[in-house]
Amino acid sequence: MNQTALTAAARLLDKRLDELGRVTDEPGRLTRTFLSPAMERANSLIGGWMREAGLTVREDETGNLIGRLESPAPGARTLLLGSHLDTVRNAGRFDGALGVLLPIVALAELKERGVTLPYHVEILGFSEEEAVRFTGAYIGSKAYTGRLRQSDLKLKDARNHTLLEVIEAHAGQRYSPPKAAHRSSELLGYLEVHIEQGPVLEAKKLAVGVVSAIASQTRGRLTFRGKAGHAGTTPMDLRRDALAGAAEFILFAEAFAGARPPLVATVGTINVPGSAANVIPGEVVVSLDVRHPSDATCAAAVAELVRQAQRTARRRQLACEWHPTMQHEATPCSVPLTTQLARSVRAVQGTSLPLVSGAGHDAVIMAKLTPVAMLFVRCRNGLSHHPDEYASPKDLEVALQVVVDFLLRLSTKS
Numbered sequence: 076m077n078q079t080a081l082t083a084a085a086r087l088l089d090k091r092l093d094e095l096g097r098v099t100d101e102p103g104r105l106t107r108t109f110l111s112p113a114m115e116r117a118n119s120l121i122g123g124w125m126r127e128a129g130l131t132v133r134e135d136e137t138g139n140l141i142g143r144l145e146s147p148a149p150g151a152r153t154l155l156l157g158s159h160l161d162t163v164r165n166a167g168r169f170d171g172a173l174g175v176l177l178p179i180v181a182l183a184e185l186k187e188r189g190v191t192l193p194y195h196v197e198i199l200g201f202s203e204e205e206a207v208r209f210t211g212a213y214i215g216s217k218a219y220t221g222r223l224r225q226s227d228l229k230l231k232d233a234r235n236h237t238l239l240e241v242i243e244a245h246a247g248q249r250y251s252p253p254k255a256a257h258r259s260s261e262l263l264g265y266l267e268v269h270i271e272q273g274p275v276l277e278a279k280k281l282a283v284g285v286v287s288a289i290a291s292q293t294r295g296r297l298t299f300r301g302k303a304g305h306a307g308t309t310p311m312d313l314r315r316d317a318l319a320g321a322a323e324f325i326l327f328a329e330a331f332a333g334a335r336p337p338l339v340a341t342v343g344t345i346n347v348p349g350s351a352a353n354v355i356p357g358e359v360v361v362s363l364d365v366r367h368p369s370d371a372t373c374a375a376a377v378a379e380l381v382r383q384a385q386r387t388a389r390r391r392q393l394a395c396e397w398h399p400t401m402q403h404e405a406t407p408c409s410v411p412l413t414t415q416l417a418r419s420v421r422a423v424q425g426t427s428l429p430l431v432s433g434a435g436h437d438a439v440i441m442a443k444l445t446p447v448a449m450l451f452v453r454c455r456n457g458l459s460h461h462p463d464e465y466a467s468p469k470d471l472e473v474a475l476q477v478v479v480d481f482l483l484r485l486s487t488k489s
C-alpha cells in the first residue's frame with residue numbers, strides 16, 4: 076500500500092472514531108451500554124461501513140455485531156478481529172471502538188488493492204465488555220464463544236431486569252445461550268487492536284507494541300487490628316496503632332513490587348472505621364491488588380506480601396487477616412501469532428516492544444476458543460476511560476499499516 080493511500084485511510088479511521096464517539100445514550104458525553112438505543116445506532120452505523128468494505132453483516136441475540144468476508148479459497152479457515160463497542164460512562168472514543176473500526180478500514184484497503192485473502196475474516200464488535208450495565212463483564216465475547224452461563228443470565232441491572240429478560244426483550248424471542256459461533260479447528264486466531272491504556276509506549280516513544288500476556292490478577296482485603304485509644308493519654312510505647320501498621324505495609328508493598336518488574340502491587344483503598352483525629356486507629360482495612368503475567372509469580376508475590384503484612388502486624392502487636400476477593404488467571408498470547416505480529420511491527424516501526432496488559436480485554440475470553448494476539452496503540456498520557464483519551468492520526472496510521480502487513484503475511488502462511 077502506498078503511503079498516501081494509507082494516510083487517507085488513517086484519516087478516514089480517525090473521522091469514523093469521531094463519528095462513532097458521538098453515538099451516545101447520554102447527551103454531552105459518551106456512554107454506550109449493553110443493548111441500549113445508542114448501541115443499536117452504533118451497530119447500524121458500523122454495519123454500513125462493514126458492507127461498504129464488502130462484508131456481510133449480522134447481529135446475534137446479545138447485540139454482537141458480526142461482519143464476515145468470505146474467501147473463495149477451498150478449505151479456508153477464519154481469522155477473527157475485533158473488540159468491544161460498549162463504553163464506560165463518560166468514555167473516550169478509542170477504547171474498544173478502535174479494535175472494530177481499524178480492521179474494517181484495513182479490509183477496505185485490501186479490497187481497493189484487489190487483494191483476495193486465502194482465509195475468511197470475521198470482524199467482531201462485542202456488545203459488552205465494560206461491566207457497566209451488568210456487573211459481570213464480557214457478555215458479548217462469552218456469548219460468541221458459547222461461554223455464557225445460566226448464572227450470568229441471572230445478573231440484574233440497576234432497574235432490576237435480569238440479563239435474560241433484557242436479551243429476550245431485544246431479540247423478541249426466548250433465548251438460551253448458543254454454542255460457540257465456530258469450532259476451534261475452523262479458526263486461525265483472534266487479533267485485538269486496543270489503545271494501551273497505560274504510559275509505557277509513550278515513555279518508549281513508540282506508536283505500537285505487541286502484548287505478550289494479559290496479566291494474572293489477585294485482589295483482596297487486609298484487615299489490621301490493634302487497640303483504639305485516646306490520642307492524648309496513651310504514650311507512644313503503649314500503642315497498638317493499626318493504621319501505622321498498615322502504612323508500614325503499604326510502603327513495603329510498593330518497594331517489593333518496584334524491585335520485581337513487571338510485578339505491580341497497589342493499595343488503592345484505606346478504610347478506618349470510626350476514625351477521628353483524636354483516636355488511635357484500632358482497625359484498618361486496606362485493599363491489595365497484585366498483577367503479573369505469570370500465575371505462579373503472582374500467587375507467590377501475594378503470599379509473600381501477606382506474610383510480610385502478618386510479620387509487621389506481629390512486631391507491632393496487631394492482628395492481621397487476609398480475605399482474597401477476586402482472582403483472574405493470566406492469559407498468555409499465542410506465540411506463533413504474536414511472533415507474526417511482531418514481525419509486522421518491526422517492518423513498520425523498526426522495533427517491536429513486548430508489553431504485558433495489566434487490564435483485561437475480550438481477548439481473555441476469546442483465548443478459550445482460539446489463539447489470540449493483541450496490538451497496543453500509544454495513547455496520550457496513558458489516559459483512558461476519560462473523554463480526553465487520545466491516539467494521534469499518525470499512530471493510527473502505524474497501527475493500520477501493521478494490521479494490513481499482518482493480514483498479508485498471514486496470507487502466505489495460512
Ligand SMILES: [Zn+2]
Nearest residue numbers: 159170171269
Ligand atoms: Zn477496552
